[in-house]
Each structure stands twice: as C-alpha cells, then as structure tokens.
Amino acid sequence: MERRPRRPVRRALAATAALACGSALLSACAGGDSGKPTLNWYINPDGQETLTQLAEQCSTDEYDIAIQLLPTSATDQRTQLARRLAARDSSTDLMSLDPVFVPEFANAGWLAPFEGDLADQVVDDDVLAGAAETVMWEDQVVAAPQWANTQVLWFRRSLAEQAGLDMSQPVTWDQVIEAAASVDGATVGVQADRYEAYVVWINALVEGAGGSIVEDTEAGREAEVTIDSEAGREAAAVIQKLADSGATQPDFTTSNEGTSLGRMFPEDGGPGEFMNNWTFVYKNYEGTIGTPGGPADQEAFEDLGWARYPRTVEGEPSKPPIGGIDIGVGAYSENLDFAQEAAVCVTSPEAQSALAVNDGLMPSRASVYDSPELQEAYPADLLDLYRESIEEGGPRPKSAFYSQISSAVQSVWHPPTSVSPESTPEESAEFLRAVLDGEALL
C-alpha cells in the first residue's frame, strides 16, 4: 500500500529516460538536424589542431567531416582501425594510416581504391616517389599521401667539429659512432626498444647496404626472405659496433624517438649527440628554446645541425626511412564518393603546406617544398634534405604480413646488445621463414 504512490513517479522517470535515450539514438542516426551525412575521419594525434581546421575547411554543403582521435601508438592505431573494418563498420569513412598498414588493409579489402580521375589527382607527378610508392597495392591507388616523414642525422655542429668529422660530406655509421666515442660524454641516439621504430632502423641499415629484409612481398606468405645476406651482416655489424662502443645512451635497449631528445642540449652542458630521428626534431627544438631539455638560447639552437641519414657502407648511398600518413577510405563507408572527394581535399597542396608550417609534418608533394610559407618556416638546405631523403628513401617491406615480418625481426634482433653479424641475420631469416609458414609463434 505504501509503495503505490511512488509508481507513477517511477513510470514517469522511466518514460523520460527512454525518451531521452531514444531521441539521442535518433539524432545520432540522422547525423545532424539537416540530414547532411557526417564523414568520420580517424586521425592519429599528430597535428590535431591543423587537421581539425582541415576537416572544417573540407566540409561542404553536402557533407560534414568529423574528427575522431586514434590512440598514440602506431600499433594501437592499427588495431583499433582493423577491428572496426574487420567488423565492416560503415561509419569509418576516412582514416589516417601509417604507410606500412596500407598493404595489410588493402589486401584485406578494407580500403576503397581510388579510380580514374581521382587516382590521377591523388598520385600525380608532383608526389615524391617515396611517398607515392606507399599508396600503391596490386597496381591500384588505395590511399592518398597526406604527409611524408623521413629520418635525417641530427647533431651538434660543435660536437662534429670537436670530433673532426666533416659533415658536408656523406658520413657512414662507423664514422658517426667513432666520432661520438672520441668525445667524452657524447652519444649516438637511436631507436632500439623492441618496437616498430627499431625495425625502421634495421630496415634502413639493410637497404643502405643494398639489400632488403624480404623480397617479392606481393606473394604474401611465399615472399622471399633475404635478410641473411651480406647486407644483413653489414647492418648487424653497425648495431654491434654501436652496442660495443662507449657512445651508447643509458637507455640504449629501450630507447625511442623521445628519449634521446634531451641529450642533444644536456642541462649539464655536455657535448651533445648525433641522433637519427624524424623531421619533427627541428620544430621541437625551435619550440623549446630556453626550456629544460631544449637549447639554452638562439645561439645554442643554431648549433643544431642536420645531414643525410648515415651510410651503412662506404660508397653506397644511404636509404633514409620513409614514414608519414596516407589517407585511406573505408570500403564499407556509406558515403564512399563523398569520402574520396574529402580525401583529395585533405591531401591538397594547401593542406600539406599548413601541416608542414604548423606541425613540422613534411609534404609528400614536391611543389609544396617551394612554397613561400615553407621557405620561410625552414632553412632552405633542410627542406632540400627532406625532399631528397623522401625521394631516395628506402621503404619498409610492403606486405599483407608486414606486422608478422616486423615482429619476427624485432624478436631476433632485440636486445641490440645481442646482435652479431655472424649469427643474427641467419637466425632471423630462419625464424622469419618459419613465421610466414605459420610454423612458429611470435
């Protein structure tokens, strides 16, 4: 009897809740009041502000573009996108993809290829060779290059001078390691934790010696494993040399792109370092002048030097790593045409220029390097170095099984202190073959 008066109240509450839920669902389905479709663009965290502006600029009367943020690590980005696409998610319209994911996703049928005029717009003669290469799969254009990344050798000019290393000429890894070891407190910064960037280093070393980790990658599991070669041994020799030298950093075996940044301008006034790292480094130090971990003042910042990625062997040009972001369009998108149109817009020269100037994410189009905004934002020789590195870089293997290839290499080559030219390439080739054949666990 006592409860009776409460029932209408409960019913009213339940009805209100149901109505609220229902209307929320309806509005979510409708994609806004006007019925205009909203395209979801999954981006990685680099250059969020610029990308948000781009999404607004590229929205039209026919569709809006909404930004959705992916996790920070490349592995997590890949996992999240793959899980959506494997479930045929129709709300994944546009996605920012690391170039090594493109073959995997395209082979799985998750990317809608660009055809006809659109394909010609996305990959024309203006797109740098290294970047264009990353979006092709089985003779189709499966993504649009948005920005390109590459690694260069960053160093303190004063350190190179003290070590007597002429940086105007191409340098080898041996020279860099010896130069750093010859100066008390100087180090060589690399990425040698057990993760993707370590494979980036190994791949660049192997390619720089004229070899490759695998060949004939379009054959899938049947790809030819070629890491057990003279080039593989040269690469292992470089890693072993660094590991045995006095030039390693304290976190050598767990180092990543961020950990060696603070050693360029140490607070105790040490000599600094040679560091192979991506293009973001210049803007990073420019933005940290006068702060801990950054250059003390403008003069110290001007001591920052850059050179082409070191050679693995004397006389053989280096093959700088290629990274960046390609824009893919989800094969299950309900608005495929709009999404591809939007992909062309967010990869336009203007968009690339804005990403380079605001966020240090370098263009994949040659013409953008000549734009006045970029010429003003970066030293001319640095821009030339970036452009040349992307044009002449060595991409990682393009394979639908790239993730397995990468993990197999990591598990044998890590920790870098255990690498030996006599055994590592051979062991690595055997293990990689077994992994591709499905006969070994990773």
Added chain:
Amino acid sequence: MSSAAVQTATPTQPTGKASRTKPADSDRSRAENSLGRKLVAPAIVLMLLVTAFPMLRALYLSLFQYSLTAPEERSFVGVDNYVTALTDPLFWQTTANTVGIMVITVAFELVIGFAFAMVMHRVIFARGVIRTSILIPYGIITVVSGFAWQFAFSNTNGFVNSWLPFLGDDFNWFASYESSMIAIMVSEIWKTTPFMSLLLLAGLAQVSEDMIEAAKVDGATWFQRLFKVILPNMRAAIMVAVLFRALDAYRIFDNIFVMTAGANGTSSISFLTYRQVIEQFQLGIGSALSVLLFLSVLVVAFVIVKVFRVDLASARQER
C-alpha cells in the same frame, strides 16, 4: 486448491534409507520447477551465446591457417596449429614465465597479505583509515598501476634507483630478463596483495577468540598460537585465497603489456595469445593458443584444488 492437500497426497518412500532419498515431487512442485525452468531459459540461452559460442568459435577457427589481412589465403590445417604451438619453445618459455610469476607473486602476497590482514583485524585506533589505506592499491586499475611502476623503475625519471644505493642511477630495469621480471612482479604484488589480505581478513574473523584465549591460558607463545591455532583454523580461507589469486595471476597480462610489451622474453601465455590474435591478426594459431590457455587454466585450478585439498564447500560454510 490448498497446498496442504497436495503435499499430503505425496507418496513416501517405504525404504530404510528414506531420510537420505529425495522425496518424489508433487504436481505443484513439478509445475513450479517447470515454470522455473521456463523463466531461467532465456538467461541460460543468453549465457550459452556469450560464453559457449566464443569458445566453440575459437575451437573451429583454431583448425585453420587464417590471417585477417589475407582472407583469401585461409586454409584448413587440422590440428597443425596445436602441434606448432606445443612444439614451439616460445610457448613453453611463456608458460614457464606465467607459472613462475604465479608461484612467486602468490607466495609473497600470501605472507604480506596475511600480515596486513592481522593489522586490519587487530588495529584498535584509526581502523577505517588503516583498512582503507591498505586496500587502496587494489582500487587502482592495473594498467594505471603498471604505468606508475614503469615510471618508478625508469632510469630517466624514476625514483627506485635512488632508493637502492647499490644500484647506479643509470641502471636500466627493463634491459634484461631478470630485472624486468622483478619490476613486473613488484607491480603485481603491490596491486593485488590487498585482495589477498581482504580474503584472509574474512578467514581471520572466523577464528574463535575463545580458542586463542584458551591457548594463551595454556601458555602458548605468539608463534605457537599462530601456527597451531590461527592458521589451521583458517585453512579453508587461505586455500580459497590462494586458488583465486593463483588463477588470477595465471592470466597476467596488463603489467607485461604496459611495462615491457613482452621484450627480453617476459611474455606470459595471455600476452602471447593477445599478440597472435590482436596484434598479428593470426586468427587460426591465436585461437589455438586461446584454447590451450583455457585448458591450462582448468589444469591449474584442478591441480590447486587437488594438491592443496581446497574445500570450497567448507569455505562457504556448507558443512
């Protein structure tokens, strides 16, 4: 119809074992049982869908070589994936890691957890504050505590090296197998000891104060009271705590994922399975590993129940 009329109509068993034999159901109780079954049927169907279906699906997928990124290359390989897994040294290495972590962490947690339980049981002042502070680590999400300990052990911005004078400030905990495992286990022990102490506190509360008092009167020392009175009387609670924590520890994943990502050979069996399925998209061999993981959890549970003679019924005070 009165219920009494129905009950009196129930025939009784004319045997000497009447007291131990289940009486036959009346019409009414049969009808009630039938209604009960109908009422729970949707829940059972739902349970089967959410639990049995994934397991059967994993069993089915484990018979294929199947990568999500190459769906056209999918092929039936029978039990090859199981053979690959069981003959791969990595599988046994990760299993050894997992068992090692389970044994060591549970042993530490048992001792420290018991000490905490004694403190929580005996504390007179500030009881709420002390109990809460002991339980705080368990309230923290494992991934968060994994990150916290990873930063603590870091040689660039961590504090652990400065606490240990025999180590240099540059000592890299995550550079070798042994030190990585120590870091992982410290995080695991810190995180789950409160759970152990909570279970042991419940057991401690069941030990009769009269018995302890009697032992004291008989002149038993503190250690004698502990080993002869308290521990034997809370054996069931200890065994249940060990069983729960051991099974939980056997599934260790988060701390390894956060702190080493399996580097230096620190993978556990759960992490190995995760890598195959989620990172590598290898649904075939990944499913085979998940089936093996499921079976090994059953084995661990069986071994603990049998070897330590865990009596779940007595722990629930059913006997």
